[in-house]
Amino acid sequence: MLKNNDQENLRILFVDDEEGVLRSLQRLFIDEDFEIFTASSGKAGLDILKSNNIAVIVSDQRMPEMSGAEFLEKAGKLAPDSVRIVLTGYADINAAMDAINKGGAYRYITKPWNDNDLIITVLNAAERFKLIKENRYLTELTKKQNEELKKWSSELEIYVQKQTIELTNQNKELKRLNEKLRKDFNDFIFAFFNIIELRNKVLHSHSSNVANIASVMAGKMGLKSSEIETITIAAMLHDIGMIGLPDIVLLKNFDELTADETDEYLKHPVRGQAAIDPIEDLREAGGLIRHHHERHNGKGFPDKLKGQAIPVGSRIIGIADKFDRLITLSHETHNVDSALQKVHSLSGTQFDPDLYKFLNEAAREQAGAVAQTSDTVQVELSPKDLMPGLVVARDLRSGTGLLLLSKGIVLNKKNIDTIRRSYHLDPSKTGVFVWTKRQMQKT
Numbered sequence: 001m002l003k004n005n006d007q008e009n010l011r012i013l014f015v016d017d018e019e020g021v022l023r024s025l026q027r028l029f030i031d032e033d034f035e036i037f038t039a040s041s042g043k044a045g046l047d048i049l050k051s052n053n054i055a056v057i058v059s060d061q062r063m064p065e066m067s068g069a070e071f072l073e074k075a076g077k078l079a080p081d082s083v084r085i086v087l088t089g090y091a092d093i094n095a096a097m098d099a100i101n102k103g104g105a106y107r108y109i110t111k112p113w114n115d116n117d118l119i120i121t122v123l124n125a126a127e128r129f130k131l132i133k134e135n136r137y138l139t140e141l142t143k144k145q146n147e148e149l150k151k152w153s154s155e156l157e158i159y160v161q162k163q164t165i166e167l168t169n170q171n172k173e174l175k176r177l178n179e180k181l182r183k184d185f186n187d188f189i190f191a192f193f194n195i196i197e198l199r200n201k202v203l204h205s206h207s208s209n210v211a212n213i214a215s216v217m218a219g220k221m222g223l224k225s226s227e228i229e230t231i232t233i234a235a236m237l238h239d240i241g242m243i244g245l246p247d248i249v250l251l252k253n254f255d256e257l258t259a260d261e262t263d264e265y266l267k268h269p270v271r272g273q274a275a276i277d278p279i280e281d282l283r284e285a286g287g288l289i290r291h292h293h294e295r296h297n298g299k300g301f302p303d304k305l306k307g308q309a310i311p312v313g314s315r316i317i318g319i320a321d322k323f324d325r326l327i328t329l330s331h332e333t334h335n336v337d338s339a340l341q342k343v344h345s346l347s348g349t350q351f352d353p354d355l356y357k358f359l360n361e362a363a364r365e366q367a368g369a370v371a372q373t374s375d376t377v378q379v380e381l382s383p384k385d386l387m388p389g390l391v392v393a394r395d396l397r398s399g400t401g402l403l404l405l406s407k408g409i410v411l412n413k414k415n416i417d418t419i420r421r422s423y424h425l426d427p428s429k430t431g432v433f434v435w436t437k438r439q440m441q442k443t
């Protein structure tokens with residue numbers, strides 16, 4: 001119960017100017033578990049209070065020098081938790097009331113007292129003292145715990161705030177690093193892609209066209225943006241395995257190749273996949289590269305996969321590849337219509353028949369519906385006369401031969417700006433050839 005004094009006997013102080021009364025009070029409580037103190041005056045009582053923790057004070061009212069009421073009032077200041085009782089004669093009820101009001105006395109007991117009543121009153125007073133102490137202890141404990149809790153809570157709040165700021169900063173840094181990684185990766189792909197141009201400009205132009213068409217097709221088919229990105233990268237690099245082939249193989253049509261050259265050519269999808277395989281982020285694209293020459297009927301290479309077993313990205317690249325080879329690489333002359341017609345005739349055997357519709361839309365969009373039809377003509381414009389929406393009719397190269405734009409590209413503000421800048425730094429030998437309607441030329 002009581003934390004500090006509960007192992008010790010409680011202390012009781014009797015104050016009376018009559019020695020006889022003090023002795024009888026001592027006798028009365030001899031069998032109780034109290035430590036008894038006595039004082040024969042208020043002043044002596046106060047001295048005892050100064051150095052002892054007294055639980056119950058029983059004081060006579062009528063004493064010379066200092067009355068019981070006065071003594072109890074002073075005692076209350078010295079030992080506020082002590083429970084105070086005044087002993088008074090019948091005639092002194094008013095003085096007893098005074099002791100209760102001013103001295104904070106708990107009870108008064110009339111003289112001569114009844115022993116039992118006095119013992120019970122003192123025992124109750126001792127219980128009351130214990131309760132007061134316990135109550136004070138619990139109040140202080142609660143207060144201390146509350147303060148502790150408040151301190152923890154404010155420390156926790158500061159910690160949480162600090163952590164939040166730190167996490168926000170870390171997130172920002174991670175986002176920045178992630179963006180940098182993404183940018184580095186894209187730059188790396190373009191660097192890789194440009195190596196193709198160093199080896200063969202036509203192959204580079206073909207790869208660029210296939211990537212444009214495949215990316216538009218994948219978008220129209222409703223594929224996820226991550227899939228579109230992988231397909232576009234795979235399309236850009238789909239013939240990277242040809243870099244190692246001799247010029248003669250690169251420049252010949254497939255049906256003109258010798259048996260040995262054909263053997264070499266058939267290896268390019270696997271070589272392409274193997275070339276980029278060390279880069280983990282390119283492995284998915286590598287899988288698409290491996291299968292870009294598989295055929296719907298299972299007669300393609302390298303794995304003779306059939307129908308839906310061919311990854312959708314490889315099927316898209318395969319059909320876009322054929323279309324652009326007819327336009328860019330074929331020895332025959334093809335316009336968009338005739339190339340599409342040829343691809344259509346191979347749908348269901350060489351190509352997934354469901355893809356033709358998307359190729360048709362993407363190819364016409366890329367080439368521009370007006371290009372290479374009977375009522376359009378090519379005109380050569382100076383960079384300052386270019387307008388968004390015009391379709392490029394011939395590959396545009398810088399003065400030193402870098403490919404700036406492939407034919408079929410639709411001009412927009414961004415690529416017009418790029419061309420104009422390039423004409424300042426590395427001017428082309430010609431203007432920019434674009435398709436335009438015949439009547440436009442007349443006006």
Ligand SMILES: [Fe+2]
Nearest residue numbers: 238239292293
């Ligand atoms: Fe290929």
Ligand SMILES: [Fe+2]
Nearest residue numbers: 206238239321
């Ligand atoms: Fe190709």
